[in-house]
Amino acid sequence: MDAEQHDMSMQLKGIVLLFVIIVSYLFWIRYLNGLGGIPGPFLASLSSFWKWYVVWKEEMPWRNAALHEKYGPLVRIGPKHVSASSLEALHAVHIHKKGFQKSAMYEILQPQLDKAPLHNVFSTRNVEYHSALKRTIGGLYNMSTVTEVEPNIDRSIQTFISRLEDITNLQSATVDMSAWLQFWTFDTIGEIDFSQPIGFLEAGADIDGICERDHEMMLYYAVWGQVPNIEKFASRWLWNKALKPNRLYTWTVDLVKSRLDHPTESKDMLNSLLHLHKTDPDRLSLREVTGAAYINLVTAHDVLAIALRAIMYYVCRDQSVYRKLNEEILQAERLGNLSEPSKYVEVVLLPYLSAVINEALRIHPSTGTIFERDVPPEGILLHGKRIPTGTVIGVNAWVMNRNKGVFGEDVERFRPERWIDNSEEKIRLMKKNLLTFGAGARSCIGKNIAMMQLLKVIVELYRHFDIELADPKKEWHISGGWLTRQTQMDMVLTKKLQRA
Template sequence: MNEKFQTDLFNVTSSFPYEIPAFKEFSGLSWTVASVFLGIAYLTHAHFYHGLNKVPGPFLASVTSLWKWYIVRQEQMPFRNTELHEKYGPVVRIGPNHVSASSAESIMVVHRHGGKSGFTKSGIYGILQPRYEGTDLHNVFSTQDATYHAALKRTMGSLYTTTAVSGLEYHLDDCTHLFMSKMNGIIGSGKSAPVDMAAWLQYYAFDSLGAVNFSKMLGFMDAGKDVDGICHLDHEQMMYFAVWGQITTVERTWAGLKKLVTGARKENPLFNFALKLVQDRQANPNNETDMLNTFLDLHKAAPEKFTIRDVIAAAYINVVTAHDVVAITLRAVVYYLAKNPEMQKKLQKEITDAVEQGQLSNPAKYSEITSMKYLLAVTNEALRIHPSTGLILERRTPKGGTMLHGKFIPEGTIIGVNCWVVNRDKGIFGQDADSFRPERWIDSNPADITKMRTNVFTFGAGARNCIGKNLAMMQLTKIIVELYRNFDLTLQYPDKEWTVSGGWLTRQSDMEMIITSRG
C-alpha cells in the first residue's frame, strides 16, 4: 500500500464521523457473538463427547467436571451418586468423560474381566502418591502401572495371607488390653459414662496399625487424644485428594505453579510421619515381628524386586489408608448395634455362649473367632452398608471401548463402580438392602449368600482388590469380641443421627455414646 493511497483512505474515513463508533460497536458485538458461539460449541462438544450423551445423567455433569467437584466438596457424593442410579439406572454419566456404574455386571466387566488385570486405574490415584526424592512414590494401592502392580503384588502378596498376619496377632492383643483399660478408666467407679466412641475407635485403629507395622503404638490411646493433630491432618489430606482429584489437571498445574512461584512443594505430613518411622528402624534395627521388618527382610532377599522405595511405600499405605477402613467399619458396627439393641444382645449371647463352652480365650484368638457366625455376619453387614470409600473407584476404559448394560463406553472414558451404591443394590442384597440386617448373611439361601459375597465391593474386586483384607478382618473382629464381651453401648442422644463425610472416605462423627460395664 503506497503513501498516497494511505493518505486518501484516511481522508475518506475521516469525513464520516459516525462510521468509527459504528465500527467499534460492531466489533464489540462480534466478540460477544464469537464468545457465545465458542461457548455453545464447547458445551455441545463436551455433551456429545465420544457419544457419551447416550449415557443418562445430569446435564451440567455432562459439560463440566465442576459439577462433581462441587458435590465432592460438599461431602455428598455417595448420597447423590445413589440418587442418580435410582433415577437413571446402572450406568450414569457424572462428568464430561466420567461414568459411574453400579451392578454385578459392572464389577465383572470393569474390575474383573477388563483384560488380564481389569481396566487400569485413572489419574486420580496419582494425587494419592507422595513425592519422594523428586518423583512420585508408587505403591500397591495407587500405582496406575498394571505391570508394576502385578509384579509388586506377586512379590509381597504372601505377606498378607491369613497365616502370615496371624503371626502379628499378639500386637493386637496388646492394643485391645489398652483399649479396654482406657474404657474402664473412663467409666471409673461408676457403672457407665459418656464417651466419644468415634474418636476412640480412630485412636484404636491408628495405634493397632502402628503396633502391627512398627511394633510401636503411636500414642493415641495412651494420650486419649489426637496426637500432633494427625487424625485431623489425615482427614484434611483425604478431602484434598477427593476434591481436587475431580479436576486432576487443575490440581497438578496449580501445584506445579505454586512450587515454581514460591519454591515450596506440596507437603504430605502423613508421609513424612511414616517415612521417619522407616528411617528410625533402618538406623536402629531390631528383631521385632512386625510388617516393617518383614518388608525389610523381603528387600534384603530380593532388592531388585522390592526396593527400599517399595518398603517406604508399603509402610506408608499400610498406615494411612488401612486405619480408616478399620475405624469406619468399627464405627458402623457400634452405631448400628446401638440403633438395634436386639442385635447387640444377640451378638453378646453368642460371645457369652462361646465363653461358657470354653471356645473363647481372653482375649479371643482369631482362629476361635472365625467360627462365630453372628459376629462375622455383623462385621460383613457393617462393611456392606457403610463401605469406607464414597467415590467411584476410577478406571480407564481400554482400547476399543466396552459395552455395559447396552451402552457403548468408548476407550479412554473414566468409569468405575461406587462401593456405596452397589453395596445397596436390591438385586444383589435384597429389597431391604438399605437396612442393617446381619441375618442376611446367615438366613439367605446359599446361592444368594454366594452372590452377596461375590459382589460386596468394600474391598474392591479382581486383581486390584485390597491386599490387606485378611489383616483388617482380624483387627475388626478381635476388638468387636472384647468390646461386647465387656460393655453395653448405647447412643447418648438416640434421636440424633450421626454425620457422615461423603468424600473419598466416609468417616463418621457425632456419635456420642454411653458405655456401660457388663462386669
C-alpha cells in the first residue's frame, strides 16, 4: 500500500470512527439517559434545537399544549428536558415543601453590579437564599402593606384616564391599547417603586425605545434560556444590541443612589426596602435593595400589561360579558359605592369584575414556556416513570390553565361565569391550581400589588369609556415565547359623557 492509499484508508477509518461516536452518543441520549420511555418529538430527544427553534418561532404555548394532548402528562421537549401537565406533577415539582430549584436559564436574567450577579427573589436559584430573602422582604407585599402605595397607583390611573380623554377629545378615537397599557404599567410600577413615573403616559410614546429594547431583551432571554450553557460561552456575540446598557437597570441604580443621598418621606417600595436595610443591614444589604427594586420594575410591568390586554380583548369579543361587567361597574357608581378614583376596598367587592380578571389570567397566562426546575439528586417518580437527576422539568401555565379536570370541558372558551356558578369547593380548586402567577414558594411575590392594579384600572377604564375593537374580525398577535405579549390591539374609545 503506497502512502496515498494509506492516507485515504486512515481518513476513512477516522470518518467511520467519528460516525460511530456520533451515533453512539445520539443512541445514548435518546434511549439510555433515563428519559427513553418518555414520549415527545423525535428531534427533541436528540437535541435542544427543537425547543430553541419553537421558542424562536414564538410558538411554544400552543406547541406545548398540543404535545400533551397527543402524548399525555409527560412529554420530552429536550434531551434532558421534560414538560409535565398533571396536578401530581404541579404539586411535586412546584408546591411540595419549597419546590425544586430553578434551572440555569434564570441566571441569564441577573444583571451585573460591580462585576458580580445581582441576585433577586425572582432569578436566584439557591432555594435557601430565596427563602431567607423572601422572609425578609415578603411582608412588604402583603395586602395590608400594599394598600400603603395605593395613592401611587391612583396618581398613575388619573394620569392614564386624563391622557385617554385628551386623545378622545370627549368624543371617539382609535387607540393602540396594546401600547398604551404597556405605557401605563411601566409608569405605575415607577410610581409604586420610586414615586416617580418613567414618563411614557406624558409622552404618549416609547421613550428612548425602552419598550422596544425591553422586548428585545425578553426575546433574548426566552430563546437563549433554552440553551444556557451555549449562551454562557457565546453571549458576547449573541447579545449585539442587548449588550448596550439596560436603561431600566441604570435608572434603578441611579434612583437608589439618589435616594440614599437625598432621603424622602415618600411612601413607596424603595423607601420600605431601605427602611428594612437600615433596621437590619445584615438581613438586607444595599445590593439586595437594588436587586429587589430592579426586578419589581423589569418583570412586573409585562405581567400586568399582558393581563390587562387579555381582559380588554376578551371582554370586547363577547358582548354579553361586556354588558355584565359594564353594568356592575356603573351600578356600583350609581349606588355611591365607588369613590373618585375608586378604592381597592370598593372594587374588590365586585364579583363579576373579579371573575373576568381570573378568567383572563387563566386563558392567557403571561409565561409561555415551562417553569423550569432541576430534578433533585434523588430523582422523582411521576406517572410510573423514574425521572433522574440532571433533568430539567416543569409545568407550562398554558397547559395547566386548560386542565379540563380542574377548569371544565370548555377550557378554550372565555367564560367568567365559571368563577361564580361553580361550588365553593370547585372555585377553591381552580384558584389553587391557576398557574399564571406561579405556584408554591416561588410564586410571584407581587401578586397582591398586581391584583390591586388590575381591579382599580379596569373599573376606571370602563366607568369613563365605552370600549370596542376597531376591527372585530381582526385577531391580535401573540408572541409565544417566554412572555406572551400581545400586539395589534386597536380599540375605539368613546368618552361616557353621562356616567350616572
